[in-house]
Each structure stands twice: as structure tokens, then as C-alpha cells.
């Protein structure tokens with residue numbers, strides 16, 4: 001993923017690099033390697049993909065994720081750090097997760113999440 005010849009400026013967050021000019025996803029032969037391949041490919045891959053998409057969409061619909069604050073209320077920059085190895089993931093980092101809408105309470109949050117599931 002950090003191959004400069006395939007992904008220019010590989011350390012910059014540029015999600016649009018994976019889109020064609022018309023906005024559809026570019027085919028990427030590595031995209032589903034996590035689910036294996038051939039006869040033993042994961043049978044739960046569509047369920048897993050859809051569930052992860054749904055969880056991310058619901059979290060982003062309900063919450064804004066912001067930088068943490070110091071004791072004076074100033075934002076602390078987040079320096080992204082990642083694990084190494086075959087399954088790379090972000091290392092833990094501090095952040096603030098706040099409701100996206102004013103006057104959000106548990107009941108409204110539940111309604112929003114259930115509405116997104118139907």
C-alpha cells in the first residue's frame with residue numbers, strides 16, 4: 001500500500017485515489033485478500049463487509065469524532081501511528097466522540113440507529 005509507484009504520495013490521506021473520474025471504485029486486486037481466495041474463500045465475506053460498512057455509517061451519522069483537548073481546552077494534534085505485520089491497524093489514540101446533533105439523548109440515539117437499520 002505504500003508503494004510510491006502505485007500510490008503516489010502514499011502517506012497522505014487521499015481516499016479519492018481509489019476512485020475513477022466518474023466516482024466509482026477502481027478495481028484493486030488486493031482489496032479482498034483478507035478474505036482468502038479460491039475454493040476456501042471466506043463464506044461470510046459479504047456479511048462481514050456489509051456489517052462493517054453499516055457500523056461505520058451509523059457511528060458517523062450519530063457522532064462527530066474530534067481531536068482531544070488539553071487542560072486549557074486547546075486541541076491536541078493526533079499523530080497517526082500504525083502497527084506493523086500482516087494485519088496493520090491504527091494504534092490506540094485519544095479523541096473526543098460527541099453527538100452530531102444538539103439535545104441528543106439515549107432515546108434519540110437509539111431511534112437514529114434503528115432508523116438506519118431499516
Ligand code: HEM
Nearest residue numbers: 033034035036037038039040041042043044045047048049
Ligand atoms: C472481517 C471479517 C472476516 C474476515 C477478515 C474473514 C477472513 C477469512 C479468511 C482469511 C478465511 C480463510 C480462507 C482460506 O482458507 O483461504 C475465512 C474462512 C471462513 N470464514 Fe471468514 N472472515 C470474516 C468474517 C466471517 C463471517 C462474519 C463469517 C460467518 C458469518 C465467516 C465464515 C467463514 C467460514 C465458514 C470460513 C471457512 C470457509 C471454507 O473453509 O470453506 N467469516 N474467513
